Amino acid sequence: xxxxxxxxxxxxxxxxxxxxxLVLPLTVVLIxxxxxxxxxxxxxxxxxxxxxANLPARWAAFKNTMVxxxxxxxxxxxxxxxxxxFLAVRADPKWKxxxxxxxxxxxxxxxxxxxxxxxxxxxxxxxxxLVEWVGFAKPRLINTPFAVLVGIIYGYLPLMxxxxxxxxxxxxxxxxxxxxxxxxxxxxxxxxxxxxLSIPGVATGCLLVFILLMGEFLIPALLGGGKVFFVGNAxxxxxxxxxxxxxxxxxxxxxxxxxLVSVTLYMxxxxxxxxxxxxxxxx
Amino acid sequence: MxxxxxxxxxxxxxxxxxxxxxxSVTRRHFLxxxxxxxxxxILGSAVPGLRPSPAxxxxxxxxxxxxATWPNYHDPANFEAFTEATGAHVQINVFGSNExxxxxxxAGATGWxxxxxxxxxxxxxxxxxxxEPLDTARLPNYDPSAYDARYAEAGSVDGTLYAVPKxxxxxxxxxxxxxxxxxxxxxxxxxxxxxxxGELSGGxxxxxxxxxxxxxxxxxxxxxxxxxxxxxLADAEKLLIDSKPHLFAISSDIxxxxxxxxxxxxxxxxxxxxxxxxxxxxxxxxxxxxxxxxWSDYYAIPKGAPHMDAAYALINFLLDxxxxxxxxxxxxxxxxDAKSKSMLPEELQNDPILYPAQELLDALEFxxxxxxxxxxxxxxxxxxxxx
Numbered sequence: 001x002x003x004x005x006x007x008x009x010x011x012x013x014x015x016x017x018x019x020x021x022l023v024l025p026l027t028v029v030l031i032x033x034x035x036x037x038x039x040x041x042x043x044x045x046x047x048x049x050x051x052x053a054n055l056p057a058r059w060a061a062f063k064n065t066m067v068x069x070x071x072x073x074x075x076x077x078x079x080x081x082x083x084x085x086f087l088a089v090r091a092d093p094k095w096k097x098x099x100x101x102x103x104x105x106x107x108x109x110x111x112x113x114x115x116x117x118x119x120x121x122x123x124x125x126x127x128x129x130l131v132e133w134v135g136f137a138k139p140r141l142i143n144t145p146f147a148v149l150v151g152i153i154y155g156y157l158p159l160m161x162x163x164x165x166x167x168x169x170x171x172x173x174x175x176x177x178x179x180x181x182x183x184x185x186x187x188x189x190x191x192x193x194x195x196x197l198s199i200p201g202v203a204t205g206c207l208l209v210f211i212l213l214m215g216e217f218l219i220p221a222l223l224g225g226g227k228v229f230f231v232g233n234a235x236x237x238x239x240x241x242x243x244x245x246x247x248x249x250x251x252x253x254x255x256x257x258x259x260l261v262s263v264t265l266y267m268x269x270x271x272x273x274x275x276x277x278x279x280x281x282x283x
Numbered sequence: 284m285x286x287x288x289x290x291x292x293x294x295x296x297x298x299x300x301x302x303x304x305x306x307s308v309t310r311r312h313f314l315x316x317x318x319x320x321x322x323x324x325i326l327g328s329a330v331p332g333l334r335p336s337p338a339x340x341x342x343x344x345x346x347x348x349x350x351a352t353w354p355n356y357h358d359p360a361n362f363e364a365f366t367e368a369t370g371a372h373v374q375i376n377v378f379g380s381n382e383x384x385x386x387x388x389x390a391g392a393t394g395w396x397x398x399x400x401x402x403x404x405x406x407x408x409x410x411x412x413x414x415e416p417l418d419t420a421r422l423p424n425y426d427p428s429a430y431d432a433r434y435a436e437a438g439s440v441d442g443t444l445y446a447v448p449k450x451x452x453x454x455x456x457x458x459x460x461x462x463x464x465x466x467x468x469x470x471x472x473x474x475x476x477x478x479x480x481g482e483l484s485g486g487x488x489x490x491x492x493x494x495x496x497x498x499x500x501x502x503x504x505x506x507x508x509x510x511x512x513x514x515x516l517a518d519a520e521k522l523l524i525d526s527k528p529h530l531f532a533i534s535s536d537i538x539x540x541x542x543x544x545x546x547x548x549x550x551x552x553x554x555x556x557x558x559x560x561x562x563x564x565x566x567x568x569x570x571x572x573x574x575x576x577x578w579s580d581y582y583a584i585p586k587g588a589p590h591m592d593a594a595y596a597l598i599n600f601l602l603d604x605x606x607x608x609x610x611x612x613x614x615x616x617x618x619x620d621a622k623s624k625s626m627l628p629e630e631l632q633n634d635p636i637l638y639p640a641q642e643l644l645d646a647l648e649f650x651x652x653x654x655x656x657x658x659x660x661x662x663x664x665x666x667x668x669x670x
Contacts, residue, residue: 040407040656041382042389057662060669124545140485142545143532225532226491229669237668240383241493242661 032249041243051250061234069213072152080160088168115222143225151219160205167201203270348593351376351398358613365600371593388413396594402437402579403650409440415584417444421595424602434579434619446581450616452553454495454576461565462547472502472571484529486547491535493664502573509651523667557615557636568636570643577647
């Protein structure tokens, strides 16, 4: 067996996986997106750009996704960073593992169940009643964009915490001492040493959360009461309610395209921030 | 989104026991929901001659049957009794809408053996060749003469029987009369939307379902529930978009929010209305006097069902009036089968939610196949939801 055949053989499992799970479905979506809706639903293959011309009909869904996905990512980052910092730098090593497991534990239950729990927490008999009992006006929380944001932060927090934790955990503590010895204040040390060194983790975490958020549909449906409409919700309705596979495929293809563009731009931006290539290997 | 519990919880059992002790539910209901009735039935079925026919030796029809159905739509104890009698385990897939069911069947390979299509979908299933014609010889419990024709006729297309009636129902709305803020109890779709945009702003749920949400908005103007007329749909769209900022939610899962008091008005299928009214008498079920939807659900077998024998056995079992009565007690929808109806407790036979007055029924319309597949209605719903 030549080296060449062996290489191909070794690549075969991953290659087959990639072809069946990624290339093939995406090709089907692309082909469908040039088709038309059959009279009672489904798709009739043809070559028309009609579905793409019709995209403005889902503009509101794209707009909501493009506002809430970055907002959710930033909000998750703001909350996750101090937590990851505490776990990696401040926490007693004895407790570190236990605390990390606590971050993972929610993943053992389906996101559906956990989001359902938030319905009761944010609903009229939950937190709003507590607020009223304390003496303030009863706020309306459930079925608002705020509730969707809370659900997103809650659901995606671990995905943000872990990459940041990993990059902070590998941080050489002697660098912090060096900074301090050279007269750096703690704030300056954080801004000039800790933060830049944790950028690869931040970049990875943001990417993970952002990509998943772009396709999110469950949290807006449950905590937004169906009134907050993402591209994911538009896709669910197009495939499962109006059964317009052709238009659904065009919306899906557009979403993939938008993600490719924004992720490419994002990687460029991160690259330009001066981090080294090997630091980005996590991504 | 909701999974049907496969057995009753301890808390629920105690709650039912207290309700039974207070006399707010009948002994039959108590036995039905707790499964004690089914347990008795199973004991009874162990005695030959008492068991509902036909009997199967375990394993005859395979070890499982897959049922695709709606939430809160069966008495789980009946399935246990079926498994006990036949050896076939009933696996349940719960769906939110006919569209979703149709989409899954169109995509192929569902693995379902029995499903519960609504009247207006059956012609589409037939034209798409997704439904199996039924062999009545294998359904000895099916007695066409016992059914009210109104709720059975959609099961046959061009003289071929494809589906047998499960139960029927109406689509109206529930109102929590203790939260109306002084407004009189509404009785029309006009009041439903006017109250939503007025005194009761923020407390209304409409279905996440184009057929009923658009249909009931059309009723506000007195148009047909099934209208696909462009001008009429434009009026309905304006009404829906104007009322959207005042809605509590767009969701077909209304019960949790009505029970918690978050929602005051909510579009409801009559079974939801019955279940809520039973537990919370202040929540009343209202049929809009302009009209609305009347529907009938059926049992059918999809083309290529993997466990055909078990599918027939399950449908036949569920058509047995003894079994069907327990189903009705669990889901709260009226049956079209005169034999089962006569076995219901007196108060349910005269219940205004299950069996509304004739003049209210006369104003209702059956949904039409074109209403389900009309692309303009689907797009209208999408514009409303993303507005």
